[in-house]
Amino acid sequence: MSAGGATAPRTARGARTRARLLQAAEDVFADVGYPDASIVRITEKAGVGLGTFYVHFPGKKEIFDEVVHDLNRRVRAAMTAAADAAPDRLAAERAGFSAFFRFTAEHPALYRIVRQAEFVSPEAMKEHYGTILSGYEQALTRARDEGQLGRVDPTVAAWVLMGAGELIGMRWVLWEGEAATRAAHPDGVPPHVFEALMDIVALIVAPTTEDRTPRRTEE
Amino acid sequence: MSAGGATAPRTARGARTRARLLQAAEDVFADVGYPDASIVRITEKAGVGLGTFYVHFPGKKEIFDEVVHDLNRRVRAAMTAAADAAPDRLAAERAGFSAFFRFTAEHPALYRIVRQAEFVSPEAMKEHYGTILSGYEQALTRARDEGQLGRVDPTVAAWVLMGAGELIGMRWVLWEGEAATRAAHPDGVPPHVFEALMDIVALIVAPTTEDRTPRRTEE
Amino acid sequence: MSAGGATAPRTARGARTRARLLQAAEDVFADVGYPDASIVRITEKAGVGLGTFYVHFPGKKEIFDEVVHDLNRRVRAAMTAAADAAPDRLAAERAGFSAFFRFTAEHPALYRIVRQAEFVSPEAMKEHYGTILSGYEQALTRARDEGQLGRVDPTVAAWVLMGAGELIGMRWVLWEGEAATRAAHPDGVPPHVFEALMDIVALIVAPTTEDRTPRRTEE
Amino acid sequence: MSAGGATAPRTARGARTRARLLQAAEDVFADVGYPDASIVRITEKAGVGLGTFYVHFPGKKEIFDEVVHDLNRRVRAAMTAAADAAPDRLAAERAGFSAFFRFTAEHPALYRIVRQAEFVSPEAMKEHYGTILSGYEQALTRARDEGQLGRVDPTVAAWVLMGAGELIGMRWVLWEGEAATRAAHPDGVPPHVFEALMDIVALIVAPTTEDRTPRRTEE
């Protein structure tokens, strides 16, 4: 018997059931939160019997971790795909933020689930922020080396920009993002908000100039 | 505030018990999270009988709301007190962030509790961010009118700065803030992080100059 | 210290408080039933502090018993007063039933409370039915001796008539007795029901005749 | 009937458990009354785990309603079976009352449970009396049309007779019906009581004669 319990599917039918459970779990965790997301609720949404859950997952925490892992992978893929095509750092930021907000608008689960992870599964949370941040940091470091970033600390800048994305997303995607108006938001948030944010990002991510020489800091 | 349920204490003894329960609730919510914060746990920590809880609060959600409300009031008081003495906007930002990180270091409950509020009590969460943001926004608008702020949208800037504070605080106060090293952090986070953050803030909050004219956005 | 605990009032104020509690208890027991009638509810309705209850009554069961006792005394007084003035047995029945229904209409508590007494306080219940029945039985026995009653067993007849009163009262006073229409019911129930009942009573309570000689039974 | 909640059993084992719970509930409700009939008590008596209760019933009130419904169906079946074989109305009454008292003697739960229903579940109570009464009324109306009933109102007569049965049953079956003496009571109550009751019933349910013409009433 392998480590993870009764987990890996061995038939096509099993794989399908497993996928349905994962999707249902994502929905339910996002809808009602981890504590109120009962296994029955998940299995009912998935259209399978209660007992079936334990055929595919060892328990509630494990499926939660997997949902977080999935969302993390998908949001990073979306952001990377968008940013990679950009000619310079500022364009990459614009593309990355846009992708992030659009992903958020389509998968509110990301936010709602990650924010609860603190108590449910701190590892999952750290993994989520960790993976995103390390990629971000590398990109910024590279940009700085290429003179595309002002004299700011790439690590701190990465956390600042991520924080900006989080709260702007919370405010204008989750709190105010009605499906009706979303069509008018090509970047996930209202255009004027996106542009205002880009203005600020441009101040941070800007080619080094002589007259602006902030203190440089290292860890 | 004292609207519903068996709430307002009528004797000095009652007021003392109520306060003990509030403090215990803050601790327990921060320690184990809302769902695992049972009433027994709270009353045991407070050193009172289980039934006593319901003499003072109608239920679990209500005491949670009150804890959030309290923390919100206290953190805003701390930030306002610090920022009010500052000569200009940048100094105010420095003082405000410092106060915020120090408060966070001493009351990790703030973070841990607010982040859970999404499902437990969305109103409490919106109230929390709302009150902080509206103050912040006003201060920035005033600063802009006085020429102390670059041509950035004050509302969006406020959310960006708040997001920066949140994630920096999460990363360097909650995840890494051991009591041992805290003495060496006069601003709540390691000095080099604080200065790196201030560098970035300085880019955003900077006197208007002619050569930097980002697009201006209105709601 | 006397048997009944802290019960007998020693001042005029105390007596007033006690009476208010009794009335409140009657109302609350009738409204929500014994199990849901909490002491707080009673004291709130009475307009006194919770602790005051235990100054006047040893406990919940005791006040229940006293409420039953009171209602019993009052309904019997009403029925006796009405029946005593009647010239013959049939007239006495008519007056007695009328008094009973009218009392029921004004004090639905009687019914609702007595019916619950079975489990709360069997003694109280037996006392209630016992006192009413024994008076009834004596009256019927006397009537029989005076030739005003057919050859029916007075004991059984008393229980039959009481049962009739109970269900007719339940059906046409409690279930259907709206305050609005009550003015039109001089006997507590709709006139046609009352007369139909009297027709039946007249069959039971009728002067002995030669051709109707039912078997006579003794206990 | 199987409308709401986690109710209908899908396996034979489930059906057995459900039946055991119903029987246990009937016993416990009758023994200690609704408010003191805790779910633990019921499940212990049924010999199943506490949680099992909620697999089969949504809650306490629902099982109560079902118990009442069951008893109602059974007592009506017993009475109907007995009365249907009778040649005339008086014989039907005799058979019906006998069946009713015997059922009561064997299932004291009926009484004890129905009497509490007032507060627990008024609908259940009304359904109970309603179904019995409507059948009774129809039978009496038919009898009257066939000249087998004196000039009495069938509706009121039905309630009167039912009331008689209730109180006679309460007095001589519940209060005095010891298992020891029951063998000597072929009709559920002591023979002399039964005959005395039948004497009275005979006065009400009697062929129309010219010399007895009480007022006739209609609704």
Added chain:
DNA sequence: AATGAATGAGAGTTCATTCAT
């Protein structure tokens, strides 16, 4: 006499998990 804070046993109910089918 009057009060309300304090208490803990016990209530109904939920739910992650196990297991026989």
Added chain:
DNA sequence: TATGAATGAACTCTCATTCAT
């Protein structure tokens, strides 16, 4: 693989009663 019946620990909340003031 899939299922749903079964379980009991743990939860939130109620309330009759005690007691210091």
